[in-house]
Amino acid sequence: MEAAAAGKAKVVVVGGGLAGSLLAKTIQGDADVFVVDPKEYLEIPWAELRSTVEPSFAERSLIYHRDYLTQGTLVTSSAINITENAVLTADGQSLGYDYLVIATGHAVTSPGSRAERLKEFQRDNGKIESSESVLIVGGGPTGVELAGEIAVDYPEKKVTLIHRGPRLLEFIGEKASKKCLDWLTSKKVDVLLQNSVDLGSLSDAEKSYKTSGGETVMADSHFVCIGKPLSSSWLHGTILKESLDNKGRVMVEKDLRVKGYNNIFAIGDITDIPEIKQGYLAQKHALLVAKNLKLLIKGSPVSKLATYSTGYPIAMVSLGRNEGIAQLPYVTLSGCLPGRIKSRDLYVGKARKQLGLNA
Numbered sequence: 001m002e003a004a005a006a007g008k009a010k011v012v013v014v015g016g017g018l019a020g021s022l023l024a025k026t027i028q029g030d031a032d033v034f035v036v037d038p039k040e041y042l043e044i045p046w047a048e049l050r051s052t053v054e055p056s057f058a059e060r061s062l063i064y065h066r067d068y069l070t071q072g073t074l075v076t077s078s079a080i081n082i083t084e085n086a087v088l089t090a091d092g093q094s095l096g097y098d099y100l101v102i103a104t105g106h107a108v109t110s111p112g113s114r115a116e117r118l119k120e121f122q123r124d125n126g127k128i129e130s131s132e133s134v135l136i137v138g139g140g141p142t143g144v145e146l147a148g149e150i151a152v153d154y155p156e157k158k159v160t161l162i163h164r165g166p167r168l169l170e171f172i173g174e175k176a177s178k179k180c181l182d183w184l185t186s187k188k189v190d191v192l193l194q195n196s197v198d199l200g201s202l203s204d205a206e207k208s209y210k211t212s213g214g215e216t217v218m219a220d221s222h223f224v225c226i227g228k229p230l231s232s233s234w235l236h237g238t239i240l241k242e243s244l245d246n247k248g249r250v251m252v253e254k255d256l257r258v259k260g261y262n263n264i265f266a267i268g269d270i271t272d273i274p275e276i277k278q279g280y281l282a283q284k285h286a287l288l289v290a291k292n293l294k295l296l297i298k299g300s301p302v303s304k305l306a307t308y309s310t311g312y313p314i315a316m317v318s319l320g321r322n323e324g325i326a327q328l329p330y331v332t333l334s335g336c337l338p339g340r341i342k343s344r345d346l347y348v349g350k351a352r353k354q355l356g357l358n359a
C-alpha cells in the first residue's frame with residue numbers, strides 16, 4: 001500500500017477485548033497501532049463472577065490498555081462509523097487507516113473508568129453480603145458461574161437460578177448441562193428451568209418475584225445474567241453494512257478478511273465463523289490476523305495469507321473455586337480436574353502473560 005511504503009503502516013483496531021488487545025500487542029512493533037475502545041481497560045470477561053464474590057480479584061483481571069499497548073495509541077471512545085479510509089469516533093476523531101480490524105465482540109455495559117468498574121464489584125459484593133437469599137436470572141455461563149461462586153463462598157445463602165430454556169448452558173452439549181444441573185442441585189441451588197420473570201418488574205425492594213410458571217420466588221436481591229448482544233448495530237451505517245449476516249455478525253473469508261475487502265479484518269465473537277464463541281478462539285483469530293497483517297505490510301499478496309480452521313468445541317465452565325465442567329473432544333468431565341484447569345485462577349495469569357504482563 002502507498003501509505004505503508006511511505007512509512008509505518010497504520011493499523012486501527014476497533015475493540016480492545018480479548019481479541020483486539022492481543023492483536024494490538026502482537027502487531028505494535030510492526031505498525032503504527034491505534035486501539036479504539038470506550039473503556040480505558042481490558043476486562044477478562046469470565047473473571048467477573050469471581051470478582052463479584054471477591055472484589056480484589058478484579059485488580060488483576062481489569063488491565064489498563066496502556067499497560068500492554070506500550071508502542072501504540074489508545075483512543076478512549078466508541079467507533080461510530082467507518083469510511084473507505086478512516087474510522088470515526090464518538091468523541092469526534094477521524095482515524096485514518098491502511099488496515100482495519102473489527103473486534104467489537106459484545107455491547108459495552110461497563111463504565112469507561114477502571115476505578116468505577118472496581119466500585120461496581122464492591123457494590124455487587126455488598127448486595128450479596130447483605131442478602132440471605134439471591135435470585136439469578138439466566139442459566140448461561142454468566143448465571144451458572146455466578147450461582148457456583150455464591151454457592152461455594154456463601155453456602156448459608158439461598159440461591160435460586162431461573163432460566164427460560166429447557167437446559168442450562170445451552171451453548172454446549174447436553175451432558176455438560178446435566179452435570180452442571182446436578183452440581184448446582186447438590187449445592188442446594190434451586191434451578192427453575194423453562195421459567196422466566198418479567199425483567200421490567202424486578203426490584204430488590206419487592207423481595208418476591210412471580211415466575212411465568214406461576215411460582216413465587218422470595219429473594220433479598222437479584223442479578224440479571226442474560227447474554228449481552230453483539231456490538232454490531234453501529235456497523236449498519238458504515239461501509240461494512242453489506243458484510244453483516246442476518247444475526248449481525250461480520251462475514252469473513254478463511255484468512256479472516258471481511259468479505260469484499262482486502263485491508264479490513266474481523267476477529268473474535270463478532271465474526272460469522274461457524275464455531276462456539278470462546279475467548280481462546282478469539283485469541284487464535286487475533287494471532288492469525290497479526291501474522292497476516294505482518295505479511296501484507298511486508299508486501300505479500302493476499303493469496304499468501306494464512307487461513308483459519310475451526311476446531312472441536314472445547315468449553316470450560318467454573319463452578320466455584322475448585323470445581324468445574326469441561327467439554328473436551330470425546331468426553332465431558334466435571335469436578336476437581338476441570339476445576340484445577342480453570343476455576344482457581346480463571347486463566348487470569350495466562351491472559352496477563354500473553355499480553356506481556358506479570359501473571
Ligand SMILES: Cc1cc2nc3c(=O)[nH]c(=O)nc-3n(C[C@H](O)[C@H](O)[C@H](O)COP(=O)(O)OP(=O)(O)OC[C@H]3O[C@@H](n4cnc5c(N)ncnc54)[C@H](O)[C@@H]3O)c2cc1C
Pocket residue numbers: 014015016017018019020036037038039042043045046077078079080103104105106107108141142143145231234267268269270277278279280281282315316317342
Ligand atoms: C461467564 C463467561 C465465561 C466464559 N468463559 C470462557 C472460558 O472459560 N474460556 C473461553 O475461551 N471463553 C470464555 N468465555 C467467552 C469469552 O469471554 C468471549 O468469547 C470473548 O470475550 C470474546 O472476545 P472478543 O474480543 O471477541 O469480544 P469482547 O470480549 O466482547 O470485547 C469486545 C470489546 O469491544 C469493545 N467495543 C464494543 N463496541 C465498540 C465500539 N463501537 N467501538 C469501540 N469498541 C467497542 C468493548 O468495550 C470490548 O472491550 C466466557 C464468557 C462468559 C460471559
